Structures are given as C-alpha cells and as structure tokens.
Amino acid sequence: MINNxxxxxxxxxxxTGAGSGIGKATAIRFAAEGAKVSLIDRNEQTVRETEKEIKSAGGEAHSFTANIAMPEEISQAIKGTAEKWGSVDVLFANAGILGMISPIEYFSSEEWAHTITNNMVGTFETVKQVIPYMKEKGGSIVVTSSVSGNRQIAQAGFSAYSTSKAGIAVLAEMAALELAQYKIRVNTVCPGMIDTNIIDSQKESKYINEVKFPFDIPENGIPLTHGPGQPEEVANVVLFLASDEAAHVTGTKVFVDGAETLIKG
Structure with missing residues (x-):
C-alpha cells in the first residue's frame, strides 16, 4: 500500500526515464507522498509497469511513451500531463544514456552528437516544455546530472557523457537564475555509482584500452558503502529538492555518491 x-x-x-532505475524509484516515492505522477519513458513496456506498480499501491499515475531527444514527443507528453491534471508543479528531468565510451581520437562525430543530443539537448527540451505550465504559480525542477563532468573526470572514454552531464548542471544554474522571477526553483542531483541498468545504454570502442591515466583509481572505492548506491537513495534527495521543504533552495548541485569522488577524481 502507498504510505502517503x-x-x-x-x-x-x-x-522522465520513469521506466527504470532512479526515475522509477523517484516516481514511486513521489506517488507515495501524494503526487499525481506523469511517467515518461521511451520504453513503453517498462513505463507501463511503473504505472501499474504505483496504481496497485494506491497511487495515481499516467504513463506516456516519449523520447526526450524528440522535441515533438516530449512536448506532447508534457501537454498531455497538463490536460489530464490541469497543471505541472514538479519536473524531474532524469532520462539519459551513457552512449559510446571511446578515446577522443577515435570518437565519431555521430556518436558524440548522439550522446549530447540525448542527454543535454533532451534535458534542455524537457525543461523548456514545462516552463509555460509553471510560470503562473511557480514550481520545482530537478535535473539529473552526474559526478561525471562535475567532480569526476578520470573516467576512461567518458568525454561525451561527462561533457553532457557538465552541460546539464550549468543549464540548471542558468535556469535557476532566469526562472527565479517566476518562483520556479531549479536544482541538480549528481549521482555517483548507482545500481541501475544505465550500463545497458553503453557502447564501447575497441580502442578504449588506449586511454590510460598515470595513477591508480580504485575500482570500487566508495568509502561509505564499498559498493553502488541504490536508486531509492537518490530518490530521497530528489523528493527533498522537489518538495516545499526545499523552498529556499535553487541553483544547487547535490552529490549522492557515498564520498566516491573524494578519492576518485
């Protein structure tokens, strides 16, 4: 049962990205706290499973199949949300991919653009689409960036992914200042290693072993847990940032990484 x-x-x-991982965990948590939740994912099967799980627990949800990299699709999903429930108060712009992992020298322009389009441009488009629905009475936007590109740079072949995630964090800061006049707060959550299926969206170049760093990086160096965090732990932080408890918090990055990036830079 939903414990409201x-x-x-x-x-x-x-x-967005509500079909699995951090997006699913956050959607479930939002519903448990009384929200009507619009679930957006490009995977129709998984997003419907999230909808079913929320409804089975007594929550209220509706799913939309849309790819954030396709402006018309995300526009229709946001519009459909507002038509169904009359407003949009909170956005968790979470969807993204790992994409190609490759040395810069061998990165194709197409693969680079694919990651940037899915992550940075897709997040931009999602944020852009909700603004008209929040301008009258305010709202809260939380975007998913990463430790990558913010605190963590020494990741072999992650130049496209890290660049996209750094861009998302800067977009959130720009938006926080620009949208403050409308009482729209914009914050960023930066997860470290979290137990999700995002690795399924990764492709690896055959040249990846050519990327070498002149120091040792611990494979599983997470001081707090010695292992990956859980999606629910990120969802708890997103809930705080999205809720009225964070009414004076905007333009902020929150790292959820168990101190991973204090030893892995």
Whole structure:
C-alpha cells in the first residue's frame, strides 16, 4: 500500500526515464507522498509497469511513451500531463544514456552528437516544455546530472557523457537564475555509482584500452558503502529538492555518491 506522507500532496509531477532505475524509484516515492505522477519513458513496456506498480499501491499515475531527444514527443507528453491534471508543479528531468565510451581520437562525430543530443539537448527540451505550465504559480525542477563532468573526470572514454552531464548542471544554474522571477526553483542531483541498468545504454570502442591515466583509481572505492548506491537513495534527495521543504533552495548541485569522488577524481 502507498504510505502517503503528504510531502507532494496536490502536486502534479513529471518524471522522465520513469521506466527504470532512479526515475522509477523517484516516481514511486513521489506517488507515495501524494503526487499525481506523469511517467515518461521511451520504453513503453517498462513505463507501463511503473504505472501499474504505483496504481496497485494506491497511487495515481499516467504513463506516456516519449523520447526526450524528440522535441515533438516530449512536448506532447508534457501537454498531455497538463490536460489530464490541469497543471505541472514538479519536473524531474532524469532520462539519459551513457552512449559510446571511446578515446577522443577515435570518437565519431555521430556518436558524440548522439550522446549530447540525448542527454543535454533532451534535458534542455524537457525543461523548456514545462516552463509555460509553471510560470503562473511557480514550481520545482530537478535535473539529473552526474559526478561525471562535475567532480569526476578520470573516467576512461567518458568525454561525451561527462561533457553532457557538465552541460546539464550549468543549464540548471542558468535556469535557476532566469526562472527565479517566476518562483520556479531549479536544482541538480549528481549521482555517483548507482545500481541501475544505465550500463545497458553503453557502447564501447575497441580502442578504449588506449586511454590510460598515470595513477591508480580504485575500482570500487566508495568509502561509505564499498559498493553502488541504490536508486531509492537518490530518490530521497530528489523528493527533498522537489518538495516545499526545499523552498529556499535553487541553483544547487547535490552529490549522492557515498564520498566516491573524494578519492576518485
């Protein structure tokens, strides 16, 4: 059963990448706190499974199949959300991919653009689409960046992914200042190693072993847990940033990494 604690009561929340991982965990948590949750994912089967799980627990949700890299698709999903429930109060712009992992020398322009388009441009488009629905009474936007490109750079072949995630974090800061006049808060969550299936979206160049660093990086060096975090742990942080408890928090990056990036830079 949904254990409604009311932190999101009477709010309409949009979650992208809601079919799995951090997006799914956050959507479930939002519903448990009383939100009406619009679930967006490009995988129709998994996003419908999230919808079913929320409804089975007594929550309220509706799923949309859309790819954030396709402006018309994300526009229709946001519009459909507002038509169904009358408003959009919260956005968790979470969807993204790992994409190609490759030395810069061998990175094709197409593969580079694919990652940037899916992650950075897709997040931009999602944020852009919700603004008209939040301008009248304010709202909260949380975007998923990463430790990659912010605190963590020494990741072999991650130049496209890290660049996209750094761009997302800067976009959120720019948006926080620009949208403050409308009482729209914009914050960023930066997960470290989290137990999700995002690795399924990774492709690896045959030249990856050519990327070498002149120092040792611990494979599983996460001081707090000695292993990956859980999606629910990120969802708890997103809930706080999205809720009225964070009413004076905007333009902020929150790292959820168990101190991983204090030893892995």
């Amino acid at each position: 604690m009311n932190k999101m009561q009477n709010k309409v929340a949009v979650v």
